[in-house]
Amino acid sequence: MQAIISARGLSISKTYKDGLTRRLSKLEPMFPKITEVKIVLSKEKHRRTAALTLVAKHHTFRSEETAGDLETAVDMAVHALGRQVRDMKDRLKNRKAAAAPRRAPAAAAVEAADESELIVTRVPLKPMSVADAVEQFRASADEFLVFANAVTEAVAVLYRRADGALGLIEPVA
DSSP: OEEEEEEESSOOOHHHHHHHHHHHHTTTTTSTTEEEEEEEEEEOSSOEEEEEEEEESSOEEEEEEEESSHHHHHHHHHHHHHHHHHHHHHHHHHHHHHHSOOOOOHHHHHHHSOTTTOOOOOOOOOEEOHHHHHHHHHHSOOSEEEEEETTTOOEEEEEEOTTSOEEEEOOOO
């Protein structure tokens, strides 16, 4: 990350510049695509202003804060940039989660869908043992498998649980 520091109406020591660069480099782990930081520190009559700009791969973040002393203005500006970077990262993460295909439960899908929207797939009900059903289910990418239990002759459902384990639903007589 390259830092460009300029001052208007005041002089900044090398030590202060290094400390400021170190503080801004703490934002890099949160958003590693940051390529450049532009810092403009200015002094007017009774106020100090810190204007910070982060240039990332596809985003630019800007914060400008004014306070009575320079250190407070810089603190507020760095805090605002950190908040902007966190918000952007959360938006990106939520956008990716929202784009992932969601699967509604079958009962809710049937209730919510019109007949024109409903897609019905008919498959033959195969009698098989639970062990055979587990083997066939693990070989497929389906979320559930409906089969006729060869021992009880009842319809059973084998499904993949949220923790990755398999679950079995059998009717009770």
